[in-house]
Amino acid sequence: MTQTTRTSAGTAPGAGPRTLPAAASLAELERQAAARETRPAFGHDALIVCDQVVRIFTADGVEVQALQGLDLLVAEGELLALVGASGSGKSTLLNILAGLDVPSAGQARVAGANLLTMDARERLRYRRETVGFVWQQTARNLLPYLTALQNVMLPMQLSGARTRRRIRVERAEALLELMGLSDCRDRRPTALSGGQQQRVAIAVALANDPSVILADEPTGELDSATAEQIFAAFRTANEHLGTTIVIVTHDQTVASEVRRTVAIRDGRTATEVLRRTEVDEHGRESVVAREYSVVDRSGRLQLPTSYTEALSIRHRVLLELEQDHIGVWPDAAEEPPSPTGT
Numbered sequence: 208m209t210q211t212t213r214t215s216a217g218t219a220p221g222a223g224p225r226t227l228p229a230a231a232s233l234a235e236l237e238r239q240a241a242a243r244e245t246r247p248a249f250g251h252d253a254l255i256v257c258d259q260v261v262r263i264f265t266a267d268g269v270e271v272q273a274l275q276g277l278d279l280l281v282a283e284g285e286l287l288a289l290v291g292a293s294g295s296g297k298s299t300l301l302n303i304l305a306g307l308d309v310p311s312a313g314q315a316r317v318a319g320a321n322l323l324t325m326d327a328r329e330r331l332r333y334r335r336e337t338v339g340f341v342w343q344q345t346a347r348n349l350l351p352y353l354t355a356l357q358n359v360m361l362p363m364q365l366s367g368a369r370t371r372r373r374i375r376v377e378r379a380e381a382l383l384e385l386m387g388l389s390d391c392r393d394r395r396p397t398a399l400s401g402g403q404q405q406r407v408a409i410a411v412a413l414a415n416d417p418s419v420i421l422a423d424e425p426t427g428e429l430d431s432a433t434a435e436q437i438f439a440a441f442r443t444a445n446e447h448l449g450t451t452i453v454i455v456t457h458d459q460t461v462a463s464e465v466r467r468t469v470a471i472r473d474g475r476t477a478t479e480v481l482r483r484t485e486v487d488e489h490g491r492e493s494v495v496a497r498e499y500s501v502v503d504r505s506g507r508l509q510l511p512t513s514y515t516e517a518l519s520i521r522h523r524v525l526l527e528l529e530q531d532h533i534g535v536w537p538d539a540a541e542e543p544p545s546p547t548g549t
C-alpha cells in the first residue's frame with residue numbers, strides 16, 4: 208500500500224517540537240557534526256560552481272536583484288547553453304564568470320579560481336589564460352587590421368608565455384584548420400563572412416587553451432543556417448579539445464544543438480533540458496529531450512508559469528509524498544481574488 212502524507216508546501220509533515228532519544232542524542236549529534244565536516248563541499252568536482260550567487264545593482268537609488276541566489280554546476284568538458292527571457296540575468300552571470308564583474312554575495316569558482324577574492328593581477332591572468340570569450344559583435348572579437356592568422360596568434364603573444372613564433376604559427380594554423388578556415392588564414396575580417404568571422408573568433412578564444420569558453424549571443428547577428436554552423440564549430444572545439452563551453456543565447460532552438468540547456472528565470476536557474484541518446488528494445492537509437500525543474504540546495508523549486516496559470520495556483524499548493532514521486536495540487540480552499548479587490 209502506498210504511504211501518503213498530505214501537507215501544504217513549506218510545512219514538514221507532523222511538524223512540531225521534536226525530542227531526540229535521550230540516550231543516543233549526544234553521540235548522534237557528534238556523528239552528524241562529523242559527517243557534515245567530512246562531506247565534500249558543494250560542487251567540489253565541478254569546473255564551474257555558482258553557489259547562491261547574488262548580484263544587486265543600484266541605479267538612481269533603486270535596487271535591482273539581477274541574480275537572486277543562483278546555483279549552477281558545470282562539469283569539465285560540458286557544452287552548455289544558458290537561455291532566458293530578456294532581463295532574466297544571463298549577461299550578469301556571464302560577466303561574473305568572465306571575471307568582469309563580482310557577485311554581491313554567494314560563491315563563484317571557475318577551474319579553482321575564486322571569482323570573489325581574486326586580486327587585480329589574478330583577475331588579469333584568469334581572463335588571459337583560464338577563460339576565452341566570443342561576443343555577439345564580431346568587431347569586439349577580432350582586430351580589423353590583422354589577418355585571421357594574426358588574430359589567433361595575438362592572445363598567445365599577450366599571454367607572456369614566451370612561446371616561439373614558429374610554435375604560435377603552427378597552433379594558430381591548427382585551430383583555423385579545426386574551424387574549417389585554412390583558406391582564410393591571410394584574410395582580414397572585412398574579407399570574411401559573418402559566420403567565418405565568428406569561427407575565427409572561436410579559434411581566437413581557444414588560442415591559449417582555456418579551461419572554459421564563454422560565448423554571449425554568438426549567433427545573434429547571423430541567419431539560422433549560419434548559426435547552425437557556429438554551433439557545429441563549438442561542438443567541434445568541445446569534442447576535439449575537451450574545452451568546456453557555455454553559450455548564452457535568446458535562441459530557444461539552441462536546445463536541439465547542445466546536450467544541456469539551462470533556463471534562467473528571475474535571476475535563478477529554473478529548468479534544464481537534457482538531451483540523451485536512448486536505445487530501445489530493438490536496439491534503435493534516438494535522441495530524447497526531457498525538461499526538468501531545478502531543485503536548489505534549500506529544496507526550492509520553480510513551477511513553470513504555464514503550469515501555475517493552468518491550475519490557478521497563486522500562493523499555496525498541497526504536496527503529496529508517494530513512494531516514487533511528489534504530487535502537487537492547487538489549494539482548493541483558496542478564494543479567487545475579488546474583481547473589485549475587496
Ligand SMILES: Nc1ncnc2c1ncn2[C@@H]1O[C@H](COP(=O)(O)OP(=O)(O)OP(=O)(O)O)[C@@H](O)[C@H]1O
Pocket residue numbers: 264265266271272273291292293294295296297298299300457
Ligand atoms: N549595470 C547595471 N545597473 C543596473 N541594473 C542592471 C545592470 N546590469 C543589469 N541590470 C539589470 O539586471 C537585470 C538582469 O539583466 P541582464 O542584462 O543580466 O539580463 P539578460 O538576461 O542578459 O537580458 P538580455 O537578454 O536582454 O541581455 C535587468 O533587470 C537589468 O536591467
